[in-house]
Every structure is written in C-alpha cells, then in structure tokens.
Amino acid sequence: MSVRRLAEEQPESFAFSKANAVAAKRWIGKYPEGRQQSAVIPLLMIAQEQEGWVTRPAIEVVSKMLDMPLIRVLEVATFYTQFQLKPVGTRAHVQVCGTTPCMLRGAGALMDVCREKIHSEQFQTNADGTLSWEEVECAGACVNAPMIMIFKDTYEDLTPERLAEIIEAFEAGKGASVKTGTQLADRYTSEPEGERTTLLDEAALTKLSGGTAKPSVAKSSVAKSSAAKDGKAKKTGPAAKVPPAPEKPTLDSPDRPASLKKPAKPDDLKLISGVGPKFEAILNGLGIYTFEQVASWQKRQRDWVDGYLNFKGRIERDDWVKQAKALAKGGEAEYFRVFGKKPR
Secondary structure, eight states, rough: OOOOOOSSOOOOOOOOOOHHHHHHHHTTTTOTTTTTGGGHHHHHHHHHHHHHOOOOOHHHHHHHHHTTOOOHHHHHHHHOOOOOOSSSOOOOOEEEOOOOHHHTTTHHHHHHHHHHHSSSSSSSOOOOSSSSEEESSSOHHHOOOSOOETEEEEEEEEOHHHHHHHHHHHHHOOOOGSEEEEOOOOOOOOOOOOOSOOOOOOOHHHHHTTTTOOOOOOOOHHHHHHHHHTTTTOOOOOOOOOOOOOOOOOOOOSSSSSOOOOOOSOOOOOSSTTOOOOHHHHHHHTOOHHHHHHOOOOHHHHHHHHHHHOOOOOHHHHHHHHHHHHHHHHHHHHHHHSSOOOOO
C-alpha cells in the first residue's frame, strides 16, 4: 500500500451541519457504553460526504467527539482508501477498478480515457475542479468487468467510448441521468452474456425471480453436449407455460391517485429512493408533482402506481410514503433525521 498523507493545504475549521450532527450522535448511540470509539468510521464517512474529502480539522473534531487520541483517528483515515485525503472532483471522482478481471477486460484503456478527459495524473482535478480519478482495487463487479465507481454508484461492462460519454455527462452536471449498473442494453444485472446455460426450467425460474426472468432463446450448450455424449436426444415433456404478465392499470381507474396542475416549483421527486429521472417524468405526466401527494397515497393508490410502473412491490419495499412524509415535513434535513442518510 502506498503512503497516504493528509493534503498540505487544509481549511481552518470544520463543523458538522445540523443534520449531520444529529446523524453523528445517532451513530455514536448505536454502541454500548465504553465502545463509542467504534463509530469512528461512520463519523469520518459523514464528514467526507459533507465536505467531499476528509480534512485535518474534521479528524480533530471526530477525535474530540469520541474522546479518542488524535493519532488513532488519523490512523483510520490514512489506512482505509475509501477516505479521500485531498479534494476530489465536485461532480465526479472516477474510481477505475484495476484488479485482474477488469484489467484483462480493458481497464487500461479506461484509465487512458481518464487521463485524456480529466487529468494525466491520479488524484488531480481537472481545470474546473469538477472531475478527478484514481485506480482502485477490486470493486466487486468482476462478472461485469471492466467497471468504474463514481461515489456510491457503479457503471459496468464499459467500453472506452461509453466511459467518455459518462465523464462528459458528469462534467456537464447531468450525472443523475446516466444509467447505473451494466451498460449493455441486452443484459440483466450480472447474468452471463449470450444464451442461458443454467436454470432452464422456465416455470421454476419464473417462480424464483418473481416473474422477472427473461425466457431462454435456445437450449443450453450444456444440454446439447450432454445429449451428444449420450448418443441420442432425451425426450422432454411439454414446454412449461410462463404465466402472463399482469395487465397495466388503466388511467381511468378509481384507484389512480388524484392529479394536480403543475405547480410553479414542483418538488424534486428524485429525492425519493426508487425514483429516477425516467420515473419522475412518468409521475409528472400523471399529475404527481409534490411530496405531499405521494405521502397521502392509500394502499389502493400505491398498488395502482406500483402496477403502472411495473415495480413489483418496490413502492412498499422502499416505503415511498414514509420518505415523502419526511421530505414534505422538513426537506433533506428531516429525511436525514429519519433515515440517517441523505436522500439518493
């Protein structure tokens, strides 16, 4: 591991914002008496999310809050590479995975794009201070190599051309509109590329996946090889029938939530976990513009929206109503108080 030191230029002071101070106390309270120093990593992460990097004054504040020797907090901050010890890009800090699977699949070419589009050296910002990059160890998406991570989101199955487009989008302040996860149009999460070779029983697969599995296009190469080895094809029963997808709710249904005329300043519905730019546009098209509207939905209305968006229960799992109530009551600060994290 390379030597990690604090940046030479440091701000004069640091203080947690009101919402982050509440979150810090909540984290400290999670540990039993005498073990409060265990909250050092969460507190440093909160400080980094607030400032963009971990400053020396922030380390000093955390040290005093936890009654912890300064050197101990400094040891944690300099040991874990998740902590940035100098300013990074304000719009995107691109972490390129350089471990073996990604390197074999073209990570070197991705780093060349970063050198061209951002800066020739790692940990250096571009001229506007909006972008920076670094090479990191395994980011945990080896099947979808090569990949990068920008803050908390991953972007996988990348080509140099696609990475250039992503960097340009973040530089233009449009990072929220970039698709996360795999960048292949015909891939679903981390399934193998090409035809499926396992879980070939469609009925069982549909049951396991809750109806979201895509049907296989052809018999697997494994099955074909086995049949060839036996010298004859095995007889199979009738193909299992995949249950039809439920019909989309109608717009004239009495369960549809009440709509509003677009207000002068609509709420940013993307702050609700589970709502991206695409779904916000759909909700706006249905006349849904405010957190108060979402917070007022009854079960039948939530079910209608869930079915219209084909979310398969996600609205209930993500508890849109609770999120919307917090945002309607006190914005991002109230959301942080309730959930202990920033919205999206």
